[in-house]
Amino acid sequence: MPEWQTADSFSFGIISGKAAAEILADVLPDTVAIVREAYLAQAEGRAHNPRSHFLRFDDRPTDRIIALAADLGDESAVAGLKWISSWPENVAAGIPRASAVLILNRRDTGYPFAVLEASLISAVRTAASAVLAAESLISAVRPLSERARDLRIGFIGCGIIARNIYDMFRARRWKFREVAAYDTDDGSASAFLEHVEPGAATLLARTQHELIAGSDMVVFATTAARPHVFDLKAFEHNPLILHISLRDLSEQIILASNNIVDDVDHCLQADTSPHLAEKLTGGRAFITGTITDAMSGTVTIDPGRPTVFSPFGMGILDLAVGRFIYQEARRRNLVVDIDDFFHEKHRW
Structure with a gap:
């Protein structure tokens, strides 16, 4: 005992x-x-x-x-x-x-x-998981010379989960050159930006494409039940994507990215975006590794592709x-x- x-x-x-x-x-x-x-x-x-x-x-x-x-x-x-x-x-x-x-x-x-x-x-453990993934993956995604200039982060979906993730980044002493927000409810996005630390550079994005294309790191924290992001061109700069809500990205975006999950079997179920990609391809070869692989540095990340972290939530x-x-x-x-x-x- x-x-x-x-x-x-x-x-x-x-x-x-x-x-x-x-x-x-x-x-x-x-x-x-x-x-x-x-x-x-x-x-x-x-x-x-x-x-x-x-x-x-x-x-x-x-x-x-x-x-x-x-x-x-x-x-x-x-x-x-x-x-x-x-x-x-x-x-x-x-x-x-x-x-x-x-x-x-x-x-x-x-x-x-x-x-x-x-x-x-639940919200705090989700935020801790997201920030742990960012801390484990950012060195593979962005060279030190770029990270030293601070990063631009964008939030798509601006509710309680987004606020907790932002608060966790700040608690862990991350600094951002700009914080952008997009939500189907403009009021939610505006309220989120008001929550951001005073004096920080903020952007109320007009479209998801604008936010993604202008961010080094993108946090999806929506209530989407099916994919609604299909434009691969928005990801041409190969950002780090914290795909917390799991069902935002199309199968094509998943297949064009490095994919890190918390647990393969858990994540590839319930019609998550990675699960849909598995259904489309009939296999799991698109999975790059797990969060523990990223933590240990044993996973190989291609910096020429977007990197997506999809945690099913354990x-x-x-x-x-x-x-x-x-x-x-x-x-x-x-x-x-x-x-x-x-x-x-x-x-x-």
Whole structure:
């Protein structure tokens, strides 16, 4: 039993979104290291991440709830499940698109010991994954002489995920010569640029093509259900593309690029852009490598092609960040304990 877990098998606590946000605000740049270790645990077989399960609705085709189970079998072993919903129409009503809870389970008894409000955990682990990929790939994509002049970054889709990714870059001390934004809702793009640090050069792009062609790094953080970017000419300068929303790029753009994924089997499902490319070609030869390959420097990136990072989003990341938050919440007395949650406690 890990030393941070109570000896009481029936202990159970809740960590609110407010508590999680308080902790994450203090440790934001450090979450990249937590995500990095989770990826390494997966690659080395110390973690297990079965395929996600999608609950869809015949009467609400744009909505879904996803179950992401995971197991981190390291020295601080824990298992768990993220249950996250995506309701894109919420945004028009002034409600965030995604809501989530994270359940943490003991590995000695199987009992759940905590539930965490996890919408911010999910957003932060996504941002940490994106920035980790950028830090791992940028040297292969842009020579040091070019990076020294600072980079132009563009965001397509300007909601909560985009803001968290930008905030993570800033927390990790990245500097950008220009920050551009494009969204089908001009108000969202303008609000995003207002979120950017005061004094930074910003651009409200008129079209996706304008943003892509003018950016060294492009972040896709949309709610697109199918590809909507088809113009290969916009990528002629071979940018680094953080394809966080997974379904924006056409098969032809994927096939013309270096492709880095978090996990091949996970990413090539559910009609992601790489999955569509696999369906088109009948194979996976277009996959260049994984994020752990990029981290170790063992992947070969062709600088004469765009480089696309497509992370399907793995439950091990939520579990790793959630475990850290639980440990820190315990230390700060931020866990709301429910002594009589399990009826078995009163039978044994």
